[in-house]
Every structure is written in structure tokens, then in C-alpha cells.
Amino acid sequence: MIRKALLALPVALAFGVTAHADHMQENPVNILLGLIQKVDSPYLTQSEQNIMMMEDNPALWIVEDGKELFYQPRGPNNVSLESCDFGQGPGVLEAAYAKMPRYFEDTGRVMDLEARLVHCMMTIQGFPADDPAVRQRHGNESDHMKLQSYIASYSNGVPWDPPMDHPLEKAMRDAGEYIFFRRAGSLDMSCQTCHSATGQRIRASVLPNSSFQEEWTKAISWPAFRVGHDHVRSSQHRIRGCYWQMRQAGPIPGSDGTIALISYWTDLARGQPAILPDMKR
Template identity: 40%
Template sequence: MKKRLTLAALAIVAAFTAPAAMAEGSAADGIAQYRAMLAEGNPSELWELAGEDIWKEKRGPKQASLEQCDLGKGPGVVKGASAALPRYFKDTGRVQDLESRLMSCMETLQGIAPENFVKGKWGKGEMEKMEQIVAYVVGQSRDMKVNVDMSAPQMKKMYALGKEAFFYRAGPMDFACATCHGQDDKRIRLQDLPNLTKHEGAAAGWGSWPAYRVSNGQFWTMQHRLNDCYRQQRFPEPIYGSDVTIALSVYMAKTANGGTVMTPGIKR
């Protein structure tokens, strides 16, 4: 409880001091200072701690933990696992990102049905537990290099699909992901938008999600972030664990290869 109050206090202090910081420099500099003030007390730590407990907890109809879940480094190995995801898994015959792989592990090891997530709501029930586990796992790759193996033919196909989806324009506003993230020096409100078609921008974008969002006090996974991008484009939101979100993740991760993992990040 004491730690929770300390983190909340840091968030309040930063929220009031950020405008002053912006006045002394550019808007981008001000936001960077705002994030830096929160970084040491990133509330994502609370999700990480909860996620570690859930990873080890015996749950579901089979009353098993996730400690035998293979995220690509061997059963139970979480160190460095998310830095190498998405990847092709022979046992499922699919390219999977962290969240879809965790869904497979929960179903196989614990008997927790995918419907809990496909029909779930962000921050509620099993979905909340998924978010906490994600925070724990990505934290185990912090400061490592993004190292996604693109050698499998299935990965190449997903990359091509992700690139197509990234540039696909449609909907009532004729938007694509590239509308906001396909050029340098673009901004929405005071927020600089990374150019995800280039290594530097992809490393900054892919490398800092999942993240805690100060504006709504929630921890967002990468699939949550992508769904919100579709919502802002006025597209129907993808089904949780769908190939389109995984394909977009492959596209970003491959472009970010060699960048530094900064997750869990902290966002406005």
C-alpha cells in the first residue's frame, strides 16, 4: 500500500510540474521530462509484481501454473523471451506474439478457454490477469536488444501481411496506420509520432510498449494499443489474438530489430 501511494504521489507531482517544464523548452522536451520524472516510479511495477504471482499460481480447471509455458526459450524461461517475439511456434503451427502465445499456454496447461479473452474486456477478469502477466514477462527483457528471428517462411508471410495492413487505407476517414506513423516529424496534439517505417522510429515505438498510460491509469498491452489505433481510425476493432494484430507486430518488431527493449514503458 505504501508503494502504491508513493507511485500515485509521483504521478500527481509530475502532472503539475510538466506544464512548467514545457514552458522552458519545446513541447517534445517537456513530455520527455514528464516521462523521466515518472520513470523511476513507473506504476507498471505494480502490474509486474502481480503478474509474477499469477505466472506461478495454480489456476484454471487443470489447476496448473504457467511455469511450463514455452515462450520460445524453453519451458518456463521468461528472461529475454519477449525480446524475441513474435515468432513461429511449431506446436501451434502459427506465428504468435506474446499475448496469443500466453493464450495458448493458458488453454493447454491450465484449461482456460480463449473465449475469456476474445469476449473479455480490457482490465477485467482474465483480461486483467493477462495484462499483469504481460507486464511481468516484458519486464524480463528490459534493456535487452530486440531480436526477432525472421528466417521462418511463416514469419516472412506475416511481415508482408503486416506491411500491407500498415499502409491499408479505408474507413470513413480514409486512414491507415501510415497516416500517423509513416513519415518523419508528425505530431498529434503535443505528442511526437514515431515513424514506424524506419528503424529509429520502430525501435522507439515497439521498444516502449506495453506501457502504463498516465492519462487513464491503465496498463496497456500491445494488442490493446493496436486495437485503439483501429478505433481512432474508425475501423472495427480486431478480435483479440487475431492475425492482423500479430502481423502488424511482426512488421514493427522486424523493423525495430537491434533496438533496445524499454518495456514496460510509460506514456501520457
């Protein structure tokens, strides 16, 4: 029933996104609807309301804010972020985020989008580490969420494809797998506790299964507008929230442990199209 109603939506939405960002070929909701058409996933179809609202995802406005910010000369060096290399060459944003985390020679580290953005803001624009532009990572008003949403939107519909060529990229993925299954804390939990079966609910929320690629791609599609938070949220925010809920201690933002988890979870969704920006419950 829900599925039938949803399948009628793409026609109505086909040109919905053009009002917002002209670099986006397709409204992210169409990517989601394509997946729903392909597989039977209680996770993907759990909120009819959210799918209907996705056409007017507030995150699309945040993407627009990010676009403005990206090309604006800023920081002590008064330059834009156009020379920042996200892995595809300076200023190339097309499909860059879908191919992260990745190893960067200039830092000798595997970096996720947030870490790379911090690096460029500090080295190119000259922002000090304690400047709010660098330090404030969360919330619709933060430079980070605006810029991350904008950069990620260039990977909407692009299959996840984090490179595994450098030994450190492989090592980070493997470390992430280990951490994903690592039970600890007074609730004996790991990521696996909630993400190893299809259709299971925690309270009323259907949980995504990490080994069901078509639903896992939506689960890892951050930035996403979290309806319950009324904010666009990042991958790093999701990790922080999961560890908070598992009653373990919070990881250091941008630490190798968090990037390792993102490497592993992105690898699991390899080949499936990213939904960017997404909208979640």
C-alpha cells in the first residue's frame, strides 16, 4: 500500500530539485525511490511522511548556504575553498565525497570529509583551530554543516566507492570493522547489536542492516536533515550519538577511530547510490 503510493511520486518530483541547486541532476528522493522500487526494505519505507517531505528537504537550503560559503574569500588569508583538494584535484567536487574517506599524501592520513575540510580551512584559509568556523561542527548554522552539505551534494546518486589502494586505506577499513563489532560498556553493546538484521525495531524505529547494501546506503547518507532534531547532521554526529546511546564514552571528533568506522561503513555500501542530502526521522 505504502509502496504503491510511493512509486507514484517520482513523476511529481522529477524536476523538484532544480529550484534549489543547479549542480544537482536529481532530487535525492528519486535516488531513494529507485532503491525502494528495487528491494523490499522496511527501513527504507518506514516513514511515508519523510519521503513525501524530502522533495522540500530543508537540507537543500543548507546546501545553498554552503555554496555561497564555499566560493567566498574567507579567513585570515582571505581566499575561498576553491583550491581545496577533496581527492579528485583542487576544487573538484563531482563525486569526491562518495570516494571518501581516502588517503591524502599532503597530510599522510586517511581523512573523512570533515577532517579534510578542517585541514583546508586551516591551511588554505588560515583559520586558527579555535575559530568557530573550524571548531563548530554541528547545527544548521555551522559553517561545517553548510559546507559539508554542499560538497556532499555533488555525490548525490553517485555509487559509494572509497579507494582501497593505499595500505592505510585498507588498514583504516579493517580497524573500522573491528571497532564495529567491539562490544563494551555497561550495556555490552557494539554497532553490530542494532545493525545486523533487517526489519528489527528499536522502539518504533526500524533499524538499517549493515549487510543489506540497498538500505545501508541510506543509513550512511550523511549529511541528512534529522526531522527529530530540526538540524542537518553529519557522519561524525551519528557516531557520537550512537556511542552516547550505547552508554560508552564519546570518541574524539575526527579521531582515527571515527574515520575508521566511516571507512568501514562506506565500504559496506560500495556500489550503491548515495542519497545526498538525505532526510531521516
